[in-house]
Amino acid sequence: MATLTNSFEGGTAGDTITTGNSGGSSGDAWTLTGDTAGGSCTYSATGPSHGSRCMAVTLGATGGAVRRGWSVNAADSTTSQWLRLYVDPGSVSGTTSPARGMNVGSGAQRWRLQVTAAGVVSLHNNTNGAVWSSTALSAGQQWRVEVMVGGTTSSTGRVWVYAGDATTPSQDSGDLSAVNFGGPTREIWYGQTNSAANIALRLDEVGWSDTAPLGPATSPTTSGALAASLPPLSVAAAGSARSSGATTVLLPGLSAALTGAARAPGAASVSLPAASVALVGGASSAGVLAAGLPAVSVWAVGSARAAGLVAADLLPMVAAIAGRSADTGPAKAQSASDVAGRRRSAAVVSAGHASRSEVTRG
Known part of the structure; x- marks a missing residue:
């Protein structure tokens, strides 16, 4: 059982996020990367939900993916997994896929989370069919999106949307039964996780767990004189x-x-x-x-x-x-x-x- 998180706090604004510079005070270092020519995935000092850094992703006219990920669930368990991210719809251009679950080697989608520039969040199954969509979220506000996914062709899923670090959801899908997730999630990706062009978004305080929902992120601790x-x-x-x-x-x-x-x-x-x-x-x-x-x-x-x-x-x-x-x-x-x-x-x-x-x- 494990929990992985990354706050991006250890990076230098403007630097490309890599497997080598993403650990330390940021949290768990990424183990997977995937960039399309002309795209970028960098540390940003603009728009973090906590602290002073977040992830900024852009893609131009050349379609593709720009993403960072972890290999998870080595036991190939079909039990529930949970993920978390913070996003401000005001940072989103186009229709983005900020989180995605895949099999080993990213050959097959298990599920995908989608966020549009209009602030609509939706969960999609392994065939990319939408199983739930939110009402539009307001721009200029950090929203915490938490998702539960299963590991079979007929599992229970759920989506919660919170205003920032609130403990009561603004929107809750309730249990989504008999969702086809295609099988166990073995890779978890963040960024622009499927092929797209002319998009931009910023994400913060991302995480994954096979233990329990992650809940609100905590603000970083600053050492020094009081x-x-x-x-x-x-x-x-x-x-x-x-x-x-x-x-x-x-x-x-x-x-x-x-x-x-x-x-x-x-x-x-x-x-x-x-x-x-x-x-x-x-x-x-x-x-x-x-x-x-x-x-x-x-x-x-x-x-x-x-x-x-x-x-x-x-x-x-x-x-x-x-x-x-x-x-x-x-x-x-x-x-x-x-x-x-x-x-x-x-x-x-x-x-x-x-x-x-x-x-x-x-």
């Missing part, structure tokens, strides 16, 4: 932070929320879910601590002395400080502290020409 565009970071602190020199500030727990999108150079876009970081404990920064702080309340109970003149007993004092602090010198805030030891009280009485001072030691 450049991120992020919303503001909010921080709420909790723990202890100390700035060199003096200030000690008790803070609530630290949390950071990060959400947004990051883009890698080239194309890939990455969406980041919300992330949170919790920091509890002590953080020390050398230098000056500048912090956006919530309201801070300080209570002082005891005695305060004014140097040189007056020492007075005070009632409890409440001071509120809120805003942004940047402390560089010695400073300490204490709450609910009791002052014990020496106590001085002084009173100054002045009446007329007389004055008296008294100092009491306890």
